[in-house]
Amino acid sequence: xxxxLTKKLYICKTVVNIMKHLLLFRWLIAAAFLFVFLxxxxxxxxxxxxxNQLFLLSWNYVLNELLEPGGFSLIISEFLxxxxxxxxxxxAVTSLLLIGAxxxxxxxxKHMFPGKNLFLLSLFLPLAxxxxxxxxxxxxxxxxxxxxxxxxLLVCSRIADSKVRLVVSCLMAPLLFVVAGPVxxxxxxxxxxxxxxxxxxxxxxxxxxxxxxxFLSLLSVYYSVEGDFRFAFLPDAYYHxxxxxxxxxxxxxxxxxxxxxxxxxxxxxxxxxxxxxxxxVLIQLLLLTGSAYWGIKTxxxxxxxxxxxxxxxxxxxxxxxxxxxCQGKVTNYLYMNYLNMSLAQKGLLGDQMFxxxxxxxxxxxxxxNRTAAVxxxxxxxxxxMGDVASAQQMAFEGYVAAPGYGNPRLLKRLVQTNLIFGAxxxxxxxxxxxxxxxxxxKWASEQRKFLWKDDLVAGDxxxxxxxxxxxxxxxxxxxxxxxxxxxxxxxxxxESKAAFHYMAxxxxxxxxxxxxxxxxxxxxxTPVLPVLPVPYQEAVITFAEQDTxxxxxxxxxxxxxxxxxEYKRQVLANRSYPNVSSVMAASYGKTYWI
Numbered sequence: 001x002x003x004x005l006t007k008k009l010y011i012c013k014t015v016v017n018i019m020k021h022l023l024l025f026r027w028l029i030a031a032a033f034l035f036v037f038l039x040x041x042x043x044x045x046x047x048x049x050x051x052n053q054l055f056l057l058s059w060n061y062v063l064n065e066l067l068e069p070g071g072f073s074l075i076i077s078e079f080l081x082x083x084x085x086x087x088x089x090x091x092a093v094t095s096l097l098l099i100g101a102x103x104x105x106x107x108x109x110k111h112m113f114p115g116k117n118l119f120l121l122s123l124f125l126p127l128a129x130x131x132x133x134x135x136x137x138x139x140x141x142x143x144x145x146x147x148x149x150x151x152x153l154l155v156c157s158r159i160a161d162s163k164v165r166l167v168v169s170c171l172m173a174p175l176l177f178v179v180a181g182p183v184x185x186x187x188x189x190x191x192x193x194x195x196x197x198x199x200x201x202x203x204x205x206x207x208x209x210x211x212x213x214x215f216l217s218l219l220s221v222y223y224s225v226e227g228d229f230r231f232a233f234l235p236d237a238y239y240h241x242x243x244x245x246x247x248x249x250x251x252x253x254x255x256x257x258x259x260x261x262x263x264x265x266x267x268x269x270x271x272x273x274x275x276x277x278x279x280x281v282l283i284q285l286l287l288l289t290g291s292a293y294w295g296i297k298t299x300x301x302x303x304x305x306x307x308x309x310x311x312x313x314x315x316x317x318x319x320x321x322x323x324x325x326c327q328g329k330v331t332n333y334l335y336m337n338y339l340n341m342s343l344a345q346k347g348l349l350g351d352q353m354f355x356x357x358x359x360x361x362x363x364x365x366x367x368x369n370r371t372a373a374v375x376x377x378x379x380x381x382x383x384x385m386g387d388v389a390s391a392q393q394m395a396f397e398g399y400v401a402a403p404g405y406g407n408p409r410l411l412k413r414l415v416q417t418n419l420i421f422g423a424x425x426x427x428x429x430x431x432x433x434x435x436x437x438x439x440x441x442k443w444a445s446e447q448r449k450f451l452w453k454d455d456l457v458a459g460d461x462x463x464x465x466x467x468x469x470x471x472x473x474x475x476x477x478x479x480x481x482x483x484x485x486x487x488x489x490x491x492x493x494x495e496s497k498a499a500f501h502y503m504a505x506x507x508x509x510x511x512x513x514x515x516x517x518x519x520x521x522x523x524x525x526t527p528v529l530p531v532l533p534v535p536y537q538e539a540v541i542t543f544a545e546q547d548t549x550x551x552x553x554x555x556x557x558x559x560x561x562x563x564x565x566e567y568k569r570q571v572l573a574n575r576s577y578p579n580v581s582s583v584m585a586a587s588y589g590k591t592y593w594i
Contacts, residue, residue, distance in 0.1 A: 006228055050084035051376075054405045070237060077140040106122035129146065136250075143235075191210075333366045334366055382394060516543075
């Protein structure tokens with residue numbers, strides 16, 4: 001009996017010691033947990049947002065940014081975001097920023113309400129900031145600015161002398177406005193709230209920093225430093241300027257004062273006994289877990305994770321990975337654009353296009369909408385098919401629409417297209433910009449050898465091939481629609497098959513068999529189309545079902561003829577079934593006929 005009791009006491013003591021050590025490293029554990037979560041579910045998200053912000057290693061660039069409200073926090077955030085191109089960097093940097101905000105907030109709460117264990121409550125603030133990071137139109141600048149604001153709150157609240165604290169606060173408000181933007185208003189408002197809660201003598205005087213912050217924000221709008229009041233007073237300044245921010249961007253700004261008020265009103269309530277305290281901890285854990293689950297489910301943007309993954313594979317030319325990720329029934333046209341582009345890059349578009357769930361011409365070329373995401377995709381697709389003019393146009397549109405200062409990925413495309421066109425002064429301008437970056441400067445410098453060297457461009461495996469795709473006439477943009485452009489490209493460079501197969505595929509998906517027949521009659525047996533892919537044979541036998549002589553002209557294989565006869569027999573046999581399409585898809589789902 002004594003041994004059992006001793007053993008139980010030893011186990012309890014061990015558990016208590018472990019818990020104490022865990023509490024000592026609680027923020028390190030939280031950072032590790034957050035890093036693992038972000039790396040597993042959002043690694044491609046960080047690659048995606050890296051390309052939409054451009055940091056230049058240039059004093060002129062830095063000084064120009066510093067002259068704008070919030071310029072310092074913008075420079076810091078863009079400097080950090082450029083490293084998101086590296087594996088694990090995005091998750092690591094974001095975790096450190098969020099956990100840093102939580103740690104500073106906990107110290108602020110401890111100073112205001114000494115003797116309280118407020119770790120779990122302080123976690124709600126980085127959680128609120130996390131939800132904003134799920135939106136790729138949100139700038140990391142917002143979190144950097146928020147962290148600076150929390151640090152300023154902590155510094156001011158720790159100044160014992162109220163007069164000195166008031167003077168420092170009045171100086172801190174304009175300083176924050178200059179270095180971090182509209183968080184200065186949040187800082188002054190929260191500081192005023194803290195002073196009211198502390199019930200310090202002449203706490204009403206601390207409305208002065210708030211007046212200073214509001215006055216500066218109004219001046220910035222009046223003198224057109226900021227274009228709108230929402231950019232001067234709200235976190236809209238840390239979001240894509242052309243878009244209205246979603247709810248998570250405002251969440252941290254609401255959570256901060258609410259937690260301050262909540263802790264103030266429950267500060268004197270003492271929980272009797274360990275069970276009551278354990279129950280309070282359990283309630284906080286449940287609320288924190290429930291909030292995390294709700295926020296990730298509501299704002300996590302998990303539906304766009306595949307798009308960002310495909311975008312990264314396209315950017316790094318991992319075509320096999322794209323094909324592998326698009327197996328099965330795919331209904332999103334953007335995904336299909338990535339898939340068909342990958343097939344084209346592998347030289348398999350004509351042979352394997354109908355092995356996948358193709359729907360209409362938008363599976364090949366989605367409609368343009370002047371957004372950075374779609375314009376970047378279309379630039380890649382046009383470049384894959386050899387339409388250099390359209391690839392350049394889409395790259396420029398995407399660059400202009402990019403949320404941040406610029407898009408290094410599209411700058412690379414603008415360098416390539418201008419080298420292909422021989423527009424060397426323009427290409428040099430873009431090269432000079434990329435040479436001021438950390439991760440793209442080497443690539444940019446390597447492109448200088450092509451400037452004013454037509455022979456080197458013509459001899460390059462990529463640029464020379466694309467230059468051959470240029471039609472003889474001046475061709476700066478699509479004049480007669482994409483089909484005519486693709487035909488001109490196919491004729492200009494028969495070695496590049498992608499343009500023709502995009503054109504033929506578009507005819508088949510739009511049911512324009514007359515145009516498809518014209519293409520077959522014109523180009524079959526020529527360098528443009530030396531052999532007929534199986535899906536094209538299936539299309540020929542469909543529109544010329546009764547003309548067997550026409551089949552023989554295109555050397556339709558016996559396998560296709562036999563399979564078509566069996567297909568027709570099954571269609572007639574099953575036409576009375578309501579689910580005939582699914583029945584036929586089981587056997588002929590990877591043919592042109594289904």
